[in-house]
Amino acid sequence: EAGVAQSPRYKIIEKRQSVAFWCNPISGHATLYWYQQILGQGPKLLIQFQNNGVVDDSQLPKDRFSAERLKGVDSTLKIQPAKLEDSAVYLCASSSQGYEQFFGPGTRLTVL
Amino acid sequence: AQSVTQLDSQVPVFEEAPVELRCNYSSSVSVYLFWYVQYPNQGLQLLLKYLSGSTLVKGINGFEAEFNKSQTSFHLRKPSVHISDTAEYFCAVIYNQGGKLIFGQGTELSVKP
Numbered sequence: 737e738a739g740v741a742q743s744p745r746y747k748i749i750e751k752r753q754s755v756a757f758w759c760n761p762i763s764g765h766a767t768l769y770w771y772q773q774i775l776g777q778g779p780k781l782l783i784q785f786q787n788n789g790v791v792d793d794s795q796l797p798k799d800r801f802s803a804e805r806l807k808g809v810d811s812t813l814k815i816q817p818a819k820l821e822d823s824a825v826y827l828c829a830s831s832s833q834g835y836e837q838f839f840g841p842g843t844r845l846t847v848l
Numbered sequence: 849a850q851s852v853t854q855l856d857s858q859v860p861v862f863e864e865a866p867v868e869l870r871c872n873y874s875s876s877v878s879v880y881l882f883w884y885v886q887y888p889n890q891g892l893q894l895l896l897k898y899l900s901g902s903t904l905v906k907g908i909n910g911f912e913a914e915f916n917k918s919q920t921s922f923h924l925r926k927p928s929v930h931i932s933d934t935a936e937y938f939c940a941v942i943y944n945q946g947g948k949l950i951f952g953q954g955t956e957l958s959v960k961p
Binding site for chain 1: 852880882884889890891892893894897899938940942948949951952953954
């Protein structure tokens, strides 16, 4: 079974630029999550999708972050414009039934 | 507020020694508890989980954890560690069915020869 795929693995941008991350969940997993992991901290949930609907986006900074889940499968997370404090690893995870979440390798974003 | 506290940010230990990584959570009626491991430049991998039943949970790579409701703890243990266990370990909790996964700050386990 293929795992959760994410791209790119690394991204370096200047502040005020825009950036997008892509996630392909495990086939058949209805629930998809985006987490932000700042260095030295645990992951923090940004947004949760159930199929292509948003379940929880209470911690998503909506003035600069947006996310969509295309046809209930792939998802993209966008930041526009980026700030220095957005430097972090962005993790995508998916789950089917139950409580276990499967994580991708993450995208490491550096904002200069 | 719902939170997870990992009491040690770094735990150095010698190879073949026992180790315990501590985790406490906020008191709640029902909780689901998890330990994840993160190797450098990789995503998180589930080590073990407690959903219900026996309070002693066994996971992969020889790790186990014990759910202690009275002390609101879920400490992770391994009787003999290997160099390959060097990684970041995260305790995580779901408060109430359908709630979101809340992570602790992480504990960096460093196994030395």
